Amino acid sequence: MSALAFPQTSTTRRVGDDERASILAAPGFGQHYTDFMARARWTVEGGWGQDEVVPYGPLELSPASAVLHYGQEIFEGLKAFRHADGSVWTFRPEANAERMQRSARRLALPELPAEDFLTSLKAVVAADEPWVPEATSEESLYLRPFMFASEEFLGVRAAHEVDYYVIASPAGPYFPRGVQPLVVWITDEYARAGAGGTGAAKCGGNYASSLLGKREAAENGADEVLFLDSETHTSIDELSGMNVVAITKGGRLLTPSLTGSILEGVTRLSILRLAEDRGLEVLEQKLVMSEVQQQLESGEITEMFACGTAAVINPIGEFRSKEGSWTVGDGGSGEVTLALRKELTDIQYGRIPDRHGWLTRL
Numbered sequence: 001m002s003a004l005a006f007p008q009t010s011t012t013r014r015v016g017d018d019e020r021a022s023i024l025a026a027p028g029f030g031q032h033y034t035d036f037m038a039r040a041r042w043t044v045e046g047g048w049g050q051d052e053v054v055p056y057g058p059l060e061l062s063p064a065s066a067v068l069h070y071g072q073e074i075f076e077g078l079k080a081f082r083h084a085d086g087s088v089w090t091f092r093p094e095a096n097a098e099r100m101q102r103s104a105r106r107l108a109l110p111e112l113p114a115e116d117f118l119t120s121l122k123a124v125v126a127a128d129e130p131w132v133p134e135a136t137s138e139e140s141l142y143l144r145p146f147m148f149a150s151e152e153f154l155g156v157r158a159a160h161e162v163d164y165y166v167i168a169s170p171a172g173p174y175f176p177r178g179v180q181p182l183v184v185w186i187t188d189e190y191a192r193a194g195a196g197g198t199g200a201a202k203c204g205g206n207y208a209s210s211l212l213g214k215r216e217a218a219e220n221g222a223d224e225v226l227f228l229d230s231e232t233h234t235s236i237d238e239l240s241g242m243n244v245v246a247i248t249k250g251g252r253l254l255t256p257s258l259t260g261s262i263l264e265g266v267t268r269l270s271i272l273r274l275a276e277d278r279g280l281e282v283l284e285q286k287l288v289m290s291e292v293q294q295q296l297e298s299g300e301i302t303e304m305f306a307c308g309t310a311a312v313i314n315p316i317g318e319f320r321s322k323e324g325s326w327t328v329g330d331g332g333s334g335e336v337t338l339a340l341r342k343e344l345t346d347i348q349y350g351r352i353p354d355r356h357g358w359l360t361r362l
């Protein structure tokens with residue numbers, strides 16, 4: 001049942017029209033923020049309340065807030081897309097709402113009802129409508145809902161006071177080089193998440209644990225890091241913030257199965273459906289890295305890509321490790337990869353019919 005309305009309590013914009021136009025001309029990723037944000041608070045006594053849309057700005061937080069010490073935090077990522085008629089839509093928000101509830105359960109945070117999640121997105125986008133980039137571009141307004149233990153308490157237990165926010169950030173391509181084939185570093189030292197851990201939850205800790213691997217990747221001239229399973233260090237888990245997919249010359253799509261240590265990507269799920277629709281055989285299975293390397297060398301695997309809300313679909317051109325390097329296909333952007341990317345973005349931007357009913361008007 002929906003309880004929250006997120007009324008807008010101020011209409012004063014933070015950023016002037018000219019500055020906003022210059023930001024929207026080249027937004028990059030995660031560098032600029034809109035005029036407003038939504039927030040709500042949960043307390044163990046009262047449940048959810050204090051919902052409103054307020055000017056975007058710094059939070060006042062006690063230095064003893066539990067999140068700063070024990071990392072009790074989760075987040076989501078989704079996008080608002082402008083269509084040619086000016087309307088604004090988002091993609092499968094119910095999947096994000098449900099995933100946020102699953103993440104909340106794993107991190108012992110309160111579940112936000114899916115309807116309230118959607119209301120919070122609508123409220124932010126209504127207040128920040130001028131920030132949704134024009135339909136002519138591939139840009140969008142990235143929405144970042146997040147929830148954290150704000151209670152001032154240093155004992156280790158689930159917090160009794162939790163804050164929820166939605167901030168928004170105009171977004172272009174996630175990678176600074178744009179949609180270009182990635183060089184991916186395979187780390188044999190670090191794992192992102194382990195069995196029974198929080199790998200399937202979208203919590204800050206998983207991303208924090210990826211950062212050293214990401215730094216190692218950068219030191220080796222790579223754009224991204226690939227984590228293998230924590231137990232045997234042999235099979236593919238995921239990148240620092242994206243799922244991994246391979247395409248074979250026989251028309252199969254391979255991706256690691258959801259073992260509990262992998263994020264259940266909404267983009268991943270949607271791609272599997274679009275691939276099935278176009279006749280690919282979709283196999284969610286264990287992907288042993290040494291076998292993938294052999295199949296890259298033999299030409300059996302012709303394309304690989306990274307996928308996620310922020311990155312959409314981004315080709316992988318090369319893997320590197322301490323042992324050597326493996327080129328994917330001819331090192332460029334694969335045909336199937338680009339076709340899936342085009343179909344997905346065409347649906348998101350309303351350029352082709354939304355045959356699966358994935359879009360929700362904001």
Ligand code: COI
Nearest residue numbers: 077078241308309310311
């Ligand atoms: C997203 O794709 O929305 C994420 O949260 C991942 C992060 C790499 C930006």
